[in-house]
Amino acid sequence: MASTQKDIAEKLGLSRTTVSKILNRDPRYxxxxxxxxxxxxxxxxxxxxxxxxxxxxxxxxxxxxxxxxCEISISLADGEVxxxxxxxxxxxxxxxxxxxxxxxxxxxxxxxxxxxxARLSGMPELSDLVGECEIVRMSHRPSGPELAVKFVDATHDxxxxxxxxxxxxxxxxADGPPGPG
Numbered sequence: 001m002a003s004t005q006k007d008i009a010e011k012l013g014l015s016r017t018t019v020s021k022i023l024n025r026d027p028r029y030x031x032x033x034x035x036x037x038x039x040x041x042x043x044x045x046x047x048x049x050x051x052x053x054x055x056x057x058x059x060x061x062x063x064x065x066x067x068x069x070c071e072i073s074i075s076l077a078d079g080e081v082x083x084x085x086x087x088x089x090x091x092x093x094x095x096x097x098x099x100x101x102x103x104x105x106x107x108x109x110x111x112x113x114x115x116x117x118a119r120l121s122g123m124p125e126l127s128d129l130v131g132e133c134e135i136v137r138m139s140h141r142p143s144g145p146e147l148a149v150k151f152v153d154a155t156h157d158x159x160x161x162x163x164x165x166x167x168x169x170x171x172x173x174a175d176g177p178p179g180p181g
Contacts, residue, residue: 002047002048002049003043003046003047003048004048005019005020005023005048007046007048008023008039008042008043008046008048011042011046012038012039012042014035014039018031018035018039019039022035022036022039022040023039023040023043023048023050023053024053061093061094061095061163061166062093062094062163062166062167062170062172063091063092063093063166064091064092064093064166064169064170065090065091066089066090066091066092066122066123066169067088067089067090068088068089068120068122068123069086069087069088069089069121069122070086070087070088070089070099070118070119070120070121070122071084071085071086071118071119071121072084072085072086072087072099072102072104072116072117072118072119073116073117074104074109074110074114074115074116074117075114075115075116075117076110076112076113076114077112077113077114082106082110082114083104083105083106083108084104084105085102085103085104085105086101086102086103086104087099087100087101087102087103087118088100088101088122089118089120089122089123090146092120092123092162092165092166093162093163093166094151094159094160094162094163094166095150095151095159096133096136096148096149096150096151097118097131097133097148097149097151098146098147098148098149099116099118099133099146099147099148099149100141100143100144100145100146100147101143101144102144102145102147115132115133115134115152116132116133116134116135116147116149117130117131117132117133118130118131118133118149119131123165125161125165126161126162126165129158129161129162131149131151131154131158132151132152132153132154133149133150133151133152134149134150134152135147135148135149136148136149136150
């Protein structure tokens, strides 16, 4: 039988609230790495059902709807280009994007490790950037597949440029805490 957050809390002598905040990766809650590791280890040992976690992935960057064309290239782990094509960036953040209306020559994804390179050709302010992406989530809508991607190997400066672009589009100051939602 799967355990509850209360069971984990009792085993470790912590409050259920503390366990909940740690398991849900609440970004506003601080706990030491040692405590976090203990909670996750106890959860595994007690067969905790991790699918009950409310926020397994929490967006940390502001995002803005852009609906802009981009050029994509799908590369295999050895660097070989598997396919190329076009897509539309639905929304964008410094951490990633939602890509849809994907059209490539093969119209399939490889069954081995791959990365997507996205050149933001439809956004003149960012058209010189090429984002190397990994898929975080795939979904299918009536309009076709959508890929939620995170940017990997992005430089601090490039992330800063994207962040400034997004915040400007949202009407937020260049620096400051994330906007609502």
